[in-house]
Amino acid sequence: SRNPPSNDFKIGMKLEAHDPRNFTSVCIATVMGVTGARLRLRLDGSDNKNDFWRLVDSSDIQPIGTCERNGGMLQPPLGFRMNASSWPMFLLRTLSGAEMAPSSAFKKVCISFTFFAVHNPEFRSVVHNFFFNFFSKEPPKPSHNNFKTGMKLEAVDRKNPYLICPATIGEVKGDEIFVMFDGWRGAFDYWCKYDSRDIFPVGWCSLTKHCLQPPGNSVNNPKTASAPVSSPLKTTRRSMQSLQKPVTLPPALPVRKGVRGRRPKSQTAALIKASAAEQRNSSVQSSSVKTTSNTEKAIPKKKGPKPGSKVGILIKYIRYLEN
Numbered sequence: 001s002r003n004p005p006s007n008d009f010k011i012g013m014k015l016e017a018h019d020p021r022n023f024t025s026v027c028i029a030t031v032m033g034v035t036g037a038r039l040r041l042r043l044d045g046s047d048n049k050n051d052f053w054r055l056v057d058s059s060d061i062q063p064i065g066t067c068e069r070n071g072g073m074l075q076p077p078l079g080f081r082m083n084a085s086s087w088p089m090f091l092l093r094t095l096s097g098a099e100m101a102p103s104s105a106f107k108k109v110c111i112s113f114t115f116f117a118v119h120n121p122e123f124r125s126v127v128h129n130f131f132f133n134f135f136s137k138e139p140p141k142p143s144h145n146n147f148k149t150g151m152k153l154e155a156v157d158r159k160n161p162y163l164i165c166p167a168t169i170g171e172v173k174g175d176e177i178f179v180m181f182d183g184w185r186g187a188f189d190y191w192c193k194y195d196s197r198d199i200f201p202v203g204w205c206s207l208t209k210h211c212l213q214p215p216g217n218s219v220n221n222p223k224t225a226s227a228p229v230s231s232p233l234k235t236t237r238r239s240m241q242s243l244q245k246p247v248t249l250p251p252a253l254p255v256r257k258g259v260r261g262r263r264p265k266s267q268t269a270a271l272i273k274a275s276a277a278e279q280r281n282s283s284v285q286s287s288s289v290k291t292t293s294n295t296e297k298a299i300p301k302k303k304g305p306k307p308g309s310k311v312g313i314l315i316k317y318i319r320y321l322e323n
Contacts, residue, residue, distance in 0.1 A: 005055075005056050014028060152168055184215075
């Protein structure tokens with residue numbers, strides 16, 4: 001849409017949302033983050049590993065009470081961490097005192113139509129109610145695929161859905177397009193429908209105040225053999241992995257020969273401390289020896305018989321006779 005909707009949601013608000021892993025279920029969700037015209041949602045009863053993102057005018061979200069008015073029931077999310085029988089009490093505790101998202105924040109008008117279908121299979125009248133929702137403010141889908149290879153756009157990184165990155169149309173096949181992220185290798189590229197709500201025109205992030213991830217520079221030019229130039233863009237990798245510190249291994253302990261079983265814990269700790277102290281002392285001594293050897297030359301020692309040997313005793317006896 002050329003006029004993106006405003007985002008009136010706040011963190012902590014409650015709403016109803018379709019479970020992305022089980023789309024037939026409608027669950028209670030909490031707004032965990034607000035970025036531009038997008039919402040980070042978490043299904044109540046699930047963990048933070050299953051958070052997902054939706055636009056404020058998405059048909060997958062609705063105000064609290066919509067499911068009940070349409071004759072449906074709220075369901076626990078897939079992977080509910082508690083017993084299924086405790087779902088009613090959990091739902092009651094979750095909604096009591098919570099801040100409900102207002103209907104005006106959804107940027108759509110919900111109109112319910114009721115149809116009465118009369119069936120007469122055995123001369124009995126059975127009336128069924130069917131409810132349909134029409135969302136008038138969600139942008140209409142294009143009639144056909146107008147994308148061409150090489151066109152530029154902004155797209156959601158599905159491996160890191162909190163990011164929107166500049167991309168290029170790599171290929172067009174029927175109703176599907178191949179999204180290629182600029183400056184990144186093919187691990188992040190994907191196929192999607194031409195009317196997917198994960199793709200946006202160029203400039204959409206600027207209009208909605210959403211952060212646009214800069215293009216990557218991980219694609220190296222094979223013709224240049226010079227050393228790669230460090231860039232601040234490469235330091236911010238999209239996987240958001242923490243830096244790992246080098247692991248220092250404990251010193252090796254002496255082997256107990258002929259003894260079975262584990263060494264006592266206190267003895268093991270004492271041996272580790274003693275080994276570490278010996279390593280420190282040896283490193284200090286080796287450094288001091290190196291410094292002294294550079295300044296002074298080693299004085300050669302006089303060679304002679306070892307004390308207590310037969311030759312030494314014979315020499316002492318001869319000196320005794322001479323005196």
